[in-house]
Amino acid sequence: xxxxxxxxxxxxxxxxxxxxxxxxxxxxxxxxxxxxxxxxxxxxxxxxxxxxxxxxxxxxxxxxxxxxxxxxxxxxxxxxxxxxxxxxxxxxxxxxxxxxxxxxxxxxxxxxxxxxxxxxxxxxxxxxxxxxxxxxxxxxxxxxxxxxxxxxxxxxxxxxxxxxxxxxxxxxxxxxxxxxxxxxxxxxxxxxxxxxxxxxxxxxxxxxxxxxxxxxxxxxxxxxxxxxxxxxxxxxxxxxxxxxxxxxxxxxxxxxxxxxxxxxxxxxxxxxxxxxxxxxxxxxxxxxxxxxxxxxxxxxxxxxxxxxxxxxxxxxxxxxxxxxxxxxxxxxxxxxxxxxxxxxxxxxxxxxxxxxxxxxxxxxxxxxxxxxxxxxxxxxxxxxxxx
Amino acid sequence: xxxxxxxxxxxxxxxxxxxxxxxxxxxxxxxxxxxxxxxxxxxxxxxxxxxxxxxxxxxxxxxxxxxxxxxxxxxxxxxxxxxxxxxxxxxxxxxxxxxxxxxxxxxxxxxxxxxxxxxxxxxxxxx
Amino acid sequence: xxxxxxxxxxxxxxxxxxxxxxxxxxxxxxxxxxxxxxxxxxxxxxxxxxxxxxxxxxxxxxxxxxxxxxxxxxxxxxxxxxxxxxxxxxxxxxxxxxxxxxxxxxxxxxxxxxxxxxxxxxxxxxxxxxxxxxxxxxxxxxxxxxxxxxxxxxxxxxxxxxxxxxxxxxxxxxxxxxxxxxxxxxxxxxxxxxxxxxxxxxxxxxxxxxxxxxxxxxxxxxxxxxxxxxxxxxxxxxxxxxxxxxxxxxxxxxxxxxxxxxxxxxxxxxxxxxxxxxxxxxxxxxxxxxxxxxxxxxxxxxxxxxxxxxxxxxxxxxxxxxxxxxxxxxxxxxxxxxxxxxxxxxxxxxxxxxxxxxxxxxxxxxxxxxxxxxxxxxxxxxxxxxxxxxxxxxxxxxxxxxx
Numbered sequence: 001x002x003x004x005x006x007x008x009x010x011x012x013x014x015x016x017x018x019x020x021x022x023x024x025x026x027x028x029x030x031x032x033x034x035x036x037x038x039x040x041x042x043x044x045x046x047x048x049x050x051x052x053x054x055x056x057x058x059x060x061x062x063x064x065x066x067x068x069x070x071x072x073x074x075x076x077x078x079x080x081x082x083x084x085x086x087x088x089x090x091x092x093x094x095x096x097x098x099x100x101x102x103x104x105x106x107x108x109x110x111x112x113x114x115x116x117x118x119x120x121x122x123x124x125x126x127x128x129x130x131x132x133x134x135x136x137x138x139x140x141x142x143x144x145x146x147x148x149x150x151x152x153x154x155x156x157x158x159x160x161x162x163x164x165x166x167x168x169x170x171x172x173x174x175x176x177x178x179x180x181x182x183x184x185x186x187x188x189x190x191x192x193x194x195x196x197x198x199x200x201x202x203x204x205x206x207x208x209x210x211x212x213x214x215x216x217x218x219x220x221x222x223x224x225x226x227x228x229x230x231x232x233x234x235x236x237x238x239x240x241x242x243x244x245x246x247x248x249x250x251x252x253x254x255x256x257x258x259x260x261x262x263x264x265x266x267x268x269x270x271x272x273x274x275x276x277x278x279x280x281x282x283x284x285x286x287x288x289x290x291x292x293x294x295x296x297x298x299x300x301x302x303x304x305x306x307x308x309x310x311x312x313x314x315x316x317x318x319x320x321x322x323x324x325x326x327x328x329x330x331x332x333x334x335x336x337x338x339x340x341x342x343x344x345x346x347x348x349x350x351x352x353x354x355x356x357x358x359x360x361x362x363x364x365x366x367x368x369x370x371x372x373x374x375x376x377x378x379x380x381x382x383x384x385x386x387x
Numbered sequence: 388x389x390x391x392x393x394x395x396x397x398x399x400x401x402x403x404x405x406x407x408x409x410x411x412x413x414x415x416x417x418x419x420x421x422x423x424x425x426x427x428x429x430x431x432x433x434x435x436x437x438x439x440x441x442x443x444x445x446x447x448x449x450x451x452x453x454x455x456x457x458x459x460x461x462x463x464x465x466x467x468x469x470x471x472x473x474x475x476x477x478x479x480x481x482x483x484x485x486x487x488x489x490x491x492x493x494x495x496x497x498x499x500x501x502x503x504x505x506x507x508x509x510x511x512x513x514x
Numbered sequence: 515x516x517x518x519x520x521x522x523x524x525x526x527x528x529x530x531x532x533x534x535x536x537x538x539x540x541x542x543x544x545x546x547x548x549x550x551x552x553x554x555x556x557x558x559x560x561x562x563x564x565x566x567x568x569x570x571x572x573x574x575x576x577x578x579x580x581x582x583x584x585x586x587x588x589x590x591x592x593x594x595x596x597x598x599x600x601x602x603x604x605x606x607x608x609x610x611x612x613x614x615x616x617x618x619x620x621x622x623x624x625x626x627x628x629x630x631x632x633x634x635x636x637x638x639x640x641x642x643x644x645x646x647x648x649x650x651x652x653x654x655x656x657x658x659x660x661x662x663x664x665x666x667x668x669x670x671x672x673x674x675x676x677x678x679x680x681x682x683x684x685x686x687x688x689x690x691x692x693x694x695x696x697x698x699x700x701x702x703x704x705x706x707x708x709x710x711x712x713x714x715x716x717x718x719x720x721x722x723x724x725x726x727x728x729x730x731x732x733x734x735x736x737x738x739x740x741x742x743x744x745x746x747x748x749x750x751x752x753x754x755x756x757x758x759x760x761x762x763x764x765x766x767x768x769x770x771x772x773x774x775x776x777x778x779x780x781x782x783x784x785x786x787x788x789x790x791x792x793x794x795x796x797x798x799x800x801x802x803x804x805x806x807x808x809x810x811x812x813x814x815x816x817x818x819x820x821x822x823x824x825x826x827x828x829x830x831x832x833x834x835x836x837x838x839x840x841x842x843x844x845x846x847x848x849x850x851x852x853x854x855x856x857x858x859x860x861x862x863x864x865x866x867x868x869x870x871x872x873x874x875x876x877x878x879x880x881x882x883x884x885x886x887x888x889x890x891x892x893x894x895x896x897x898x899x900x901x902x903x904x905x906x907x908x909x910x911x912x913x914x915x916x917x
Contacts, residue, residue, distance in 0.1 A: 029530030106745025230619030240589030243725025320554035421914030
């Protein structure tokens with residue numbers, strides 16, 4: 001990269017924190033002390049790796065108020081979501097799986113797979129603000145699902161669901177309740193017990209940790225079939241030689257993210273509020289503005305301006321934003337989340353996501369607001385010429 | 388496996404390793420265990436005319452705990468009468484060596500080795 | 515200067531080569547994009563790096579980069595290959611064939627499929643650890659859809675006749691999967707020649723990082739798989755999940771180095787292995803496990819008779835070795851691989867796998883030979899079985915007291 005654009009895509013991935021990197025380097029053979037054992041080996045090298053993984057497991061558990069033995073390390077959030085959906089379903093008689101209409105594809109796609117084994121699916125509707133629709137939720141419970149998955153905070157809109165209540169009601173009606181908390185970790189207070197969920201997905205790279213590590217935090221009463229067999233690591237629920245470096249990084253990242261969460265959330269909420277005032281003044285629509293949202297996320301659109309085009313222009317002007325969630329941005333369709341909220345597809349096509357993080361500053365945002373006004377103005381002029 | 392210091396000491400410096408000529412006067416041999424089980428202990432005692440064990444030697448094919456258990460037993464039986472030797476219980480051996488639960492069978496085997504040696508002694512006496 | 519314990523467990527995992535680490539570091543610092551981010555340079559850069567690494571991995575095995583799918587490691591690759599192919603082709607038949615000496619990642623996966631209603635044949639191997647081709651041929655049925663055989667065995671290092679098995683499978687129209695986790699950088703792999711449909715790779719066995727692997731999926735003739743991880747549609751829909759560029763870049767560089775240095779490295783490793791082999795077989799009653807010719811030079815697996823396995827491992831604490839596959843060594847079960855080679859439990863228990871690698875020195879090998887001589891001697895002095903052997907007693911005829 002010849003230049004360093006301002007990074008406003010922290011919900012897609014985050015730069016690695018220096019302290020996290022330092023903890024990882026020995027395990028990547030890139031420091032004075034080299035560590036490299038296979039954690040299954042019984043000699044010193046193996047025991048060091050095992051000890052490092054145990055320490056990381058304790059850190060992750062502490063960060064979310066769980067017991068270390070409830071933490072199953074995976075290669076990332078996608079795998080953890082797949083593990084829950086496919087793994088729990090494999091141990092149950094085919095029944096109904098309910099999931100919100102705004103879930104990430106790595107919950108929706110494995111869910112669609114279950115249909116072949118006799119499962120029925122129920123998509124739980126959200127209201128215009130992207131919050132689980134109360135009436136549809138009651139309908140869902142009446143249908144007696146055996147598995148329910150609702151994400152804690154949405155990656156695009158940042159909307160936060162009342163997971164504690166949903167989980168309690170779902171559990172009371174006999175379902176195992178899973179929440180994808182990938183976007184919530186480090187941004188909201190997260191307590192596995194207080195939430196009362198049966199399982200929760202976490203990811204390292206959204207909180208200053210490395211790509212390649214995630215976890216499913218799992219209530220041990222939930223029986224799960226592994227997605228990856230052979231070797232018996234992670235209590236037999238996830239085989240394969242452990243990625244020690246990434247797991248160590250995940251542990252440190254959790255500790256750091258939780259430690260700065262409160263002050264950082266306040267700071268980002270302040271920045272976001274100022275940004276939104278400016279966006280509204282420029283005539284943008286901010287999605288889910290009335291809902292409780294993550295403090296770092298703004299999802300907005302301008303009438304008659306294509307989101308892809310706007311994001312490309314912003315990129316050229318030195319700001320890295322997203323036009324949708326990273327995983328689906330290869331597809332030309334408008335945001336699944338916005339459509340579920342009943343947003344006009346034309347307006348949804350204009351959606352741009354700005355997501356902030358620990359390096360984001362007020363100066364960057366004020367520059368951004370200026371550039372955005374200019375770019376939008378240019379695009380509007382182009383549009384009027386075209387008409 | 389984390390071994391206790393006592394196990395490690397007996398393993399590193401086993402006491403009374405060796406054999407007596409098995410037909411010498413007063414020598415009796417007890418061999419217990421099986422290779423397929425992972426332990427074979429051979430305990431030999433040399434008993435004086437007064438019925439006191441004057442000397443003891445062992446050889447063991449087995450894990451560190453098995454080696455330590457048999458090494459310890461050779462120390463304990465020396466100077467005891469054969470009846471006193473029979474009073475040595477596996478729990479005492481396990482306690483002395485702080486054996487973990489998965490290694491208790493080593494102490495049982497050591498107790499069995501004493502019994503087998505004494506039985507051999509009595510058989511020879513009767514002959 | 516020797517550093518203790520001396521690492522002779524390269525088959526369990528290898529240290530990351532410093533040159534590999536150097537390539538990875540930038541991806542942990544200034545480059546941090548999600549390769550799936552299509553809207554900015556952070557994402558494009560990461561995507562480019564991922565594609566470059568794909569070329570490097572493909573080059574080592576003479577494949578097309580489009581045939582390489584990233585995974586989290588060989589275990590996932592094995593799961594994806596076997597379950598993915600079995601599920602996709604189950605309309606053609608439900609019978610699978612593998613070897614009793616495969617890695618758990620293959621065996622456990624096949625067992626899982628058996629629970630789903632597939633049928634499996636686990637073939638015996640010959641005493642040298644190699645598959646009998648006639649036995650394999652005879653095992654293939656009209657409803658056989660997949661054969662899975664590892665290239666190089668992780669415990670005994672024997673090299674299976676992959677080319678011949680490939681011919682048999684292609685001839686019979688059966689999908690052929692090969693676990694090559696232990697083979698990369700040790701044996702030549704030419705997928706333009708080999709009739710292999712699916713091949714699993716691992717980075718951390720070849721001086722790359724843990725947490726990344728790949729699956730080769732042949733395009734001509736095309737092999738189809740059912741994805742095991744869904745959502746997001748990464749890796750042409752065969753494996754969803756955000757890719758970790760630093761790990762992938764590391765695997766690419768590790769495989770590039772393997773390709774460049776394999777020939778010279780094998781010569782050096784072979785010389786060290788031969789020295790170790792000659793030094794250790796000077797000891798009486800020692801047995802090499804697995805074929806001595808059809809074997810990678812990196813592996814030496816020896817049973818020391820009349821010495822008990824656990825006390826042996828205790829005695830050689832100054833060297834880091836494995837007494838079974840790394841994945842099963844937490845249990846006290848004798849190695850199922852050695853049992854499949856016909857070794858009895860005692861000899862299986864008293865075996866040591868020495869695996870030599872890029873950073874092994876002659877001094878380390880000398881120390882190891884000396885250490886084993888001393889310790890084996892000491893343990894045999896302690897062993898009643900050794901006495902009996904020396905007295906000429908056949909231990910198999912002894913009536914052991916039941917215990």
